[in-house]
Amino acid sequence: GENVEQHPSTLSVQEGDSAVIKCTYSDSASNYFPWYKQELGKGPQLIIDIRSNVGEKKDQRIAVTLNKTAKHFSLHITETQPEDSAVYFCAVPANQAGTALIFGKGTTLSVSS
Amino acid sequence: DAGVIQSPRHEVTEMGQEVTLRCKPISGHNSLFWYRQTMMRGLELLIYFNNNVPIDDSGMPEDRFSAKMPNASFSTLKIQPSEPRDSAVYFCASRTGRTNYGYTFGSGTRLTVV
Numbered sequence: 127g128e129n130v131e132q133h134p135s136t137l138s139v140q141e142g143d144s145a146v147i148k149c150t151y152s153d154s155a156s157n158y159f160p161w162y163k164q165e166l167g168k169g170p171q172l173i174i175d176i177r178s179n180v181g182e183k184k185d186q187r188i189a190v191t192l193n194k195t196a197k198h199f200s201l202h203i204t205e206t207q208p209e210d211s212a213v214y215f216c217a218v219p220a221n222q223a224g225t226a227l228i229f230g231k232g233t234t235l236s237v238s239s
Numbered sequence: 240d241a242g243v244i245q246s247p248r249h250e251v252t253e254m255g256q257e258v259t260l261r262c263k264p265i266s267g268h269n270s271l272f273w274y275r276q277t278m279m280r281g282l283e284l285l286i287y288f289n290n291n292v293p294i295d296d297s298g299m300p301e302d303r304f305s306a307k308m309p310n311a312s313f314s315t316l317k318i319q320p321s322e323p324r325d326s327a328v329y330f331c332a333s334r335t336g337r338t339n340y341g342y343t344f345g346s347g348t349r350l351t352v353v
Binding site: 158160162167168169170171172175215220225226227228229230231232 | 243270272281282284287289294295330332340341342343344345346347
């Protein structure tokens with residue numbers, strides 16, 4: 127089955143710096159790559175996703191890039207703010223049917239002002 | 240849209256007791272997922288339903304766990320008997336029937352078994 131690894135597990139940046147989180151996956155047939163943000167006491171929330179027919183997608187200060195050859199995708203946050211502090215998860219479809227997602231172990235991002 | 244609604248938010252129970260967690264998905268969403276979150280194992284998929292039918296329950300840890308979806312607007316996850324190692328946050332999520340689209344998660348139920 128599919129496997130996903132996420133790095134780093136923790137990331138500390140100064141306000142205004144950029145943050146990058148990377149995930150690698152094993153199934154070359156995977157074609158959907160979402161990122162979720164989880165704040166304390168809440169459920170994960172979808173913040174951005176990308177499909178395999180594009181290499182990059184941006185939404186204001188966040189972007190996701192995809193390298194299908196190398197089987198990895200990354201979340202980029204620019205001009206970080208304290209409210210970006212949270213746990214971020216990547217996910218990939220568990221199988222080619224694409225119904226269920228499996229999640230990386232998460233990255234705890236801390237933005238200090 | 241009220242989102243995915245889970246109840247209770249917190250549950251403390253004694254070992255051996257039956258626990259029932261509840262979920263109301265977003266109206267119109269055809270797929271429903273139950274996940275368990277712990278520090279050690281992260282977010283684990285337990286079971287999911289399409290159009291109220293269980294599709295894959297291979298993530299259910301033991302026979303003590305069972306899940307039902309009697310209609311499109313309600314699902315339960317039951318643990319009987321509960322054990323301290325079941326302590327975790329349990330999330331329900333729903334999605335439209337289209338594959339390769341993101342979920343909407345509920346706020347979770349924090350279960351503590353003492």
